[in-house]
Amino acid sequence: MKNNNKSLLYNEKCPLCTSDDCLLYWQGQNPTRDYLHCQHCDLVFVPSRFQLCSEEEKKIYDQHENNPQDERYRKFLGRLFAPMSTMLSKPSKGLDFGSGPGPTLSKMFAEQGHQCAIYDKFYANDTSTLGKDYGFVSATEVVEHLANPKDVFGMLFSLTEKTKGPVGIMTKLHPQDRKSFMQWHYKNDPTHIAFFSHITMEKLAKSYDRDLLILGTDVVIFTNKKRTS
Numbered sequence: 001m002k003n004n005n006k007s008l009l010y011n012e013k014c015p016l017c018t019s020d021d022c023l024l025y026w027q028g029q030n031p032t033r034d035y036l037h038c039q040h041c042d043l044v045f046v047p048s049r050f051q052l053c054s055e056e057e058k059k060i061y062d063q064h065e066n067n068p069q070d071e072r073y074r075k076f077l078g079r080l081f082a083p084m085s086t087m088l089s090k091p092s093k094g095l096d097f098g099s100g101p102g103p104t105l106s107k108m109f110a111e112q113g114h115q116c117a118i119y120d121k122f123y124a125n126d127t128s129t130l131g132k133d134y135g136f137v138s139a140t141e142v143v144e145h146l147a148n149p150k151d152v153f154g155m156l157f158s159l160t161e162k163t164k165g166p167v168g169i170m171t172k173l174h175p176q177d178r179k180s181f182m183q184w185h186y187k188n189d190p191t192h193i194a195f196f197s198h199i200t201m202e203k204l205a206k207s208y209d210r211d212l213l214i215l216g217t218d219v220v221i222f223t224n225k226k227r228t229s
């Protein structure tokens with residue numbers, strides 16, 4: 001069965017907008033797991049029964065070889081770093097959320113005269129960093145791993161609530177038709193469980209009263225809302 005019937009197999013609400021109007025979108029073979037599609041916010045997500053446990057997840061992240069000396073990795077991060085930098089007044093204090101096993105973006109911000117704290121569930125788990133106000137927040141290759149994107153996005157926006165500083169995200173936005181989704185390799189990574197689209201991001205921006213800048217297919221920056229009055 002590969003159609004868009006309402007799934008009788010699941011009773012899961014959307015982990016982003018909590019809508020219970022979620023349809024079976026795709027049944028994957030490699031890995032074998034299903035994908036549900038929220039009819040309200042356009043999030044595609046993997047039901048909890050197919051999600052890895054933390055230990056399995058960390059084993060995969062431990063194999064990532066990102067490091068601050070890697071010019072290709074810096075260039076990749078630069079697609080978010082460059083536009084965000086132009087939005088900041090120096091010196092600014094920020095947070096790189098989900099900084100991973102080889103924190104790099106925080107160093108790039110520091111090289112530009114900013115202070116950038118890091119937080120990572122597995123590699124820099126100091127939750128005191130999540131109780132402060134920041135002039136900017138970044139999360140690269142993070143949100144596609146989230147089982148609870150509603151809570152995490154709520155927190156990322158709350159960290160910049162006072163300053164209204166930019167919140168920059170890197171994640172590949174999912175294609176708009178199912179045929180392209182079928183062929184989309186990004187969905188096959190077993191640690192990837194939440195897939196956003198430009199529609200999802202627009203809804204998030206509206207909910208949190210931010211403006212939205214989308215660059216290409218994987219860079220999203222939520223900015224302070226420009227008031228017209």
Ligand SMILES: [Zn+2]
Nearest residue numbers: 014017038041
């Ligand atoms: Zn939703």
